Amino acid sequence: MPAATTIKDVARRARCSIASVSRVVNDSGPVSGPLRQRIAAAVAELDFSPSEVGRSLALKRSRTIGVLVPSVTNPVFADCLAGLQDAARRAGHAVLIAQSNYEAGREAEAIAPLIAERPAGLVLTVCDPASSEARRRAAAAGIPTVLLFNEPAPAVGTEIDVEANAGGGAVVTVDNRGAGRELAAAVLARGHRRLAFVAGRFESSDRARARFEGFRDALTAAGLPVAPPIEIDFLDGADHIDLTEVLARLQPTAIVASNDLLAIGVMAALRRHGLAVPQDVSVAGFDGIAIGRLIAPSLATVEWPARAMGTAAAAMLLDLVGPRGGKPTAARTLRLPHLIRPGGTLADAPVTSCLPLETSP
Amino acid sequence: MPAATTIKDVARRARCSIASVSRVVNDSGPVSGPLRQRIAAAVAELDFSPSEVGRSLALKRSRTIGVLVPSVTNPVFADCLAGLQDAARRAGHAVLIAQSNYEAGREAEAIAPLIAERPAGLVLTVCDPASSEARRRAAAAGIPTVLLFNEPAPAVGTEIDVEANAGGGAVVTVDNRGAGRELAAAVLARGHRRLAFVAGRFESSDRARARFEGFRDALTAAGLPVAPPIEIDFLDGADHIDLTEVLARLQPTAIVASNDLLAIGVMAALRRHGLAVPQDVSVAGFDGIAIGRLIAPSLATVEWPARAMGTAAAAMLLDLVGPRGGKPTAARTLRLPHLIRPGGTLADAPVTSCLPLETSP
DNA sequence: GACGTCGATGTAAACGTTTTCACCAAGGTA
DNA sequence: TACCTTGGTGAAAACGTTTACATCGACGTC
Incomplete structure (x- = not known):
């Protein structure tokens, strides 16, 4: 291998010291016109680019x-x-x-x-x-x-x-928690009263936890009970989410997932149960990943x-x-703004499925 | 900032030369039991981890x-x-x-x-x-x-x-070209005769080019004409693919995209034209990205x-x-195998839309 | 004309490693 | 005893930079 050219090679070629080469390369310190030219020429001819490792060592x-x-x-x-x-x-x-x-x-x-x-x-x-x-x-x-x-x-x-x-x-x-609140509020505004939350494992993500807390805030404020979240493996959990139990127990009309990848996994799981999104169950997520826009129905989400x-x-x-x-x-501390992105996965709660539930007085 | 501890600090603490420390850390060369112990202790106490930049410089x-x-x-x-x-x-x-x-x-x-x-x-x-x-x-x-x-x-x-x-x-x-051939063959096997190819710009991707060539091979072998591919910007082109022209001219019953991201973009574009996938138009892509499995209909693709x-x-x-x-x-040279992954986006060609086309004798 | 300033340049130390070499002691062989 | 090995150790060079410092000449000022 042609050992990389060093500052010494350049100095030799330009007939000067390595200090001058360094000065030209970094534009630090004064160098006369002629010498500067010779060095520039040598750098170009030898295709010299300074070693970052040497530089890092010197600069600490x-x-x-x-x-x-x-x-x-x-x-x-x-x-x-x-x-x-x-x-x-x-x-x-x-x-x-x-x-x-x-x-x-x-x-x-x-x-x-x-x-x-x-x-x-x-x-x-x-x-x-x-x-x-x-x-x-x-x-x-x-x-x-x-x-x-x-x-x-x-x-x-x-x-x-x-x-x-x-x-x-x-x-x-x-604002993870605030976004959770707003998204839940948007879902509630569509008439949903039985909401489930599917999250990546809380021990793996303070974001998921904060979003759930926001979700809980909104439900509590609306006087609704909050079911415990369903925790899923982040890494490959989205591929085979099992909603059997929550569908049987809670019969949710809307499911919020702690991120869009999980939300898309939730949609697939619902489909396996023969449920239509959003006719039977609405779905929403967080992140606003690009693909969410392209799929059908488009994914309702919080975009940042x-x-x-x-x-x-x-x-x-x-x-x-x-x-x-x-x-x-x-x-x-920089907190960037978010935006509720409406999507086809979020619709009004189905009228029928409200019936079997005990209604508030 | 507490300047990172160096091999010298360890040597001083273990009352030996830096050479011995290096020998222990890299397990190169002989070191007596007692000294080895002193050094190990010093390394632990000082939480020493060798600087990769120093190492890189020495090792070139x-x-x-x-x-x-x-x-x-x-x-x-x-x-x-x-x-x-x-x-x-x-x-x-x-x-x-x-x-x-x-x-x-x-x-x-x-x-x-x-x-x-x-x-x-x-x-x-x-x-x-x-x-x-x-x-x-x-x-x-x-x-x-x-x-x-x-x-x-x-x-x-x-x-x-x-x-x-x-x-x-x-x-x-x-085998990009081979995969292109096989995917096109799979589409042809479903009775499609008017196929379009949507690709990322060829100048940006020899993969897209090779896949199209395979696609062309298959169509040519089947005696079908090959329309020029539609080239799209890779980076954000998928978000707003315009199929107006190709739909009007070619009236394809199937569209193959040079990767899954574009394929999903094609599905969105078809939807904007009021066309259903796969009832009106089938779609297939390349790459086998995970999301393709989760969307509905699931994406037919070549998986590697x-x-x-x-x-x-x-x-x-x-x-x-x-x-x-x-x-x-x-x-x-390592060529990894691929697999045609069937998906809901690829179905039989609609019978009706074969009519307005000139049929082969 | 002595002195300072300033520009241009080079010398050499420093950065944190690895590694070659030299050295020394202990032990074996002739 | 003289000699080689061999294990254990340290001194120092090398790697490619940056930069503090020294040097030197030219120029300006008093």
Whole structure:
């Protein structure tokens, strides 16, 4: 293999010291016209591009951002990642990825390789920010961290961590609980009175929990009983959701799922029971993934700007890191707005199925 | 920030040289029992984990794999990426990502940050392997490369590149053209005679081109005319596909799309025209994305093991790199099998709509 | 004419590892 | 006894950068 050309090769070719080459490449410090030209020519001829690893070592900081998501196969995280990667690239940073597979126990080992690369910062979506070992490790290593989609939580650990986690608890997220309330309210507004909630496992997602809490708020406010949520494996659970029991017991006229992927899985499950969406049962989800728009009936959901959230997370992290170690300028908590997206899966409650239920006086 | 602990800190604490620490950490070279214990203790107490950037510099090779895909928002690439990341992690490697947004012109700049990190190798899905500037750059930098999903193509460039691109043209892919043939044959078998093909732009995807060629093969073999394909922007084109013209001109009873995302977009477009799938028009795609199973009607498609392809690409790359620079042992071209997945979107051709067509004698 | 300033350049240290080499002691063989 | 091995250890070089510092000449000012 033709060993990559180094700054020394360029210096030799331009008949100067490596310091001058560095000055030209980074445009730091003064270099005379003629020498600058010779160096530029040498760089071009040798196709020199400086080694980030050498640079990282010298600078004690790399131009790399580490990202941990539950899984890149959930479109909402893929969107985030796409936005984040794009923003990072524009800022001259590379992106390292890791996945926890929605298991809190795997988070720490998942980000170990990221931390070993001494990244400029980390963007994490963890199962539970309050107890996240991964978050603690990042703080202990002194790596600035932005939480994505998680609920804001107090800075981890003790004194050293507070200092380490510059900006203590930076986060780009949405109002999960509020969205849950609004979505449930929208469902209630259509006359539904028996609602079920299908969620990814709460221990895997504070988002799912917060959305359910919002859902519960709305039902409680309407004076309705709240059935316990049905918890499903996030990773492949959507493929074969079993609604037999809840359909028999609760006979819901509407089912809210904690994300769109699960909502689509719920629709498939209902179909297996011979139930039509939305004629027999309405369905709604969270995330606003693109596919939800294209399917029939289109998916009623809560839409948030996933891609922009990735972009924002990158921006916040880079601000946190600071161009010159300066103090961060922007806010440390960003809650992006959401929007109830109406869809064909949400319709008025069927009149008939209200009958067998005990009616309120 | 508490500066990360280094090998020197450990050495000081264990009262020995950094060489011995390195020997213990990497289990290279002999260390006496007592000293080994002291060092292990110091490592544990200081929570030392070696800096990959220091290591990379010394070794002149990093434990990082760079991946370029058109976009992580296409589930088939997300699946690949998930598998690849998982395999890489198990092998102690980190994964850097880049996206070309399906634009050949962006590939080179997209992988520049990856190359700058001096990765152990690259996994690329490019628009056109034969003319890919990104591939040429990687070869010029002497970085082993595996193509993913692309058609195998001759090694790029001239002599030096052949040497550089160890294993000249390693590739993990599928039989795109064969799959196109088989899928078209399956559609023809249902009695369809007027077929349209909706593709991502050919200049963005040799896969789309190969699949169309297979489609054409089958139609030609059946003595049918082949209409020119309808080319769509990959990135957001699926959201608003315009079929007005092709529906008016060709009046197809079946539409094949070059991937599942587009196929789902085609279904939405047909619906806007008031056409029912599959009663009026059948639809089929390629990739076998998970969502295709859950929607109604379920999507007929060609399924390949996307996740396993990512895993395989990682394995092949690591083999190419070699644990100790040894010669690669495994095959350099891997074509994984595919499977026609029947689905509700593909049904018999409607009898009525055969009438207005000129029938073959 | 002495002195300071400033621009242009080079030298060398530092960053955190791995690894080669040298050294030393202990033990075996001739 | 003289000699080689062999296990254990440390010193130091190397990897590719950045940057603090030193040097030197030219120029301006008093």
